[in-house]
Amino acid sequence: SQQGEEDPQALSIQEGENATMNCSYKTSINNLQWYRQNSGRGLVHLILIRSNEREKHSGRLRVTLDTSKKSSSLLITASRAADTASYFCATENRGGSNYKLTFGKGTLLTVNP
Amino acid sequence: DARVTQTPRHKVTEMGQEVTMRCQPILGHNTVFWYRQTMMQGLELLAYFRNRAPLDDSGMPKDRFSAEMPDATLATLKIQPSEPRDSAVYFCASGEPTGSHHNEQFFGPGTRLTVL
Numbered sequence: 001s002q003q004g005e006e007d008p009q010a011l012s013i014q015e016g017e018n019a020t021m022n023c024s025y026k027t028s029i030n031n032l033q034w035y036r037q038n039s040g041r042g043l044v045h046l047i048l049i050r051s052n053e054r055e056k057h058s059g060r061l062r063v064t065l066d067t068s069k070k071s072s073s074l075l076i077t078a079s080r081a082a083d084t085a086s087y088f089c090a091t092e093n094r095g096g097s098n099y100k101l102t103f104g105k106g107t108l109l110t111v112n113p
Numbered sequence: 114d115a116r117v118t119q120t121p122r123h124k125v126t127e128m129g130q131e132v133t134m135r136c137q138p139i140l141g142h143n144t145v146f147w148y149r150q151t152m153m154q155g156l157e158l159l160a161y162f163r164n165r166a167p168l169d170d171s172g173m174p175k176d177r178f179s180a181e182m183p184d185a186t187l188a189t190l191k192i193q194p195s196e197p198r199d200s201a202v203y204f205c206a207s208g209e210p211t212g213s214h215h216n217e218q219f220f221g222p223g224t225r226l227t228v229l
Binding site: 104 | 158169206216218
């Protein structure tokens with residue numbers, strides 16, 4: 001079953017604009033991770049935020065986590081055409097098998113040059 | 114540059130045939146996962162191993178799927194007999210969890226399976 005649900009399912013923006021993707025989940029978590037998948041490729045880990053953290057940055061990425069609302073957001077600033085990909089959130093659930101991740105269905109981001 | 118490798122990258126087979134997919138995890142990683150990705154269901158965890166022992170295969174149809182780790186450098190996923198509904202991309206991922214600090218998973222390029 002899907003734990004994380006990304007929103008929107010698809011997002012199209014112009015190069016240079018910011019892109020925001022949201023993820024909601026249902027159960028308590030140890031951490032939440034964001035992955036990126038280019039067409040025809042495997043997933044690549046972007047960033048991990050632990051349940052006791054509220055915000056994390058990595059380059060042009062900013063992730064927030066609100067455990068009271070069971071939601072997270074991924075912000076990509078100053079987007080580039082090369083950011084075009086699908087983005088997935090994944091949760092490691094508290095009380096579940098360690099290290100097992102449950103993935104959402106993803107947001108397809110298209111950045112137009 | 115350490116990577117997870119998977120073979121074959123593409124497989125087309127006929128219904129009823131046996132399919133074996135192979136994965137070489139990153140050397141030193143003690144946890145290996147098998148996922149299946151389809152448009153309808155998204156990314157589903159089929160099974161995973163830690164130190165070569167199966168920990169969870171609840172996502173895998175037991176009657177036709179089997180997963181093994183004959184040694185630390187090889188994980189296999191077998192479907193016998195295959196059915197058209199098994200058509201999907203199968204990903205292997207590996208990782209080396211150290212408490213809560215390094216929980217990322219490293220994915221292979223996937224095997225695209227088409228069952229006719």
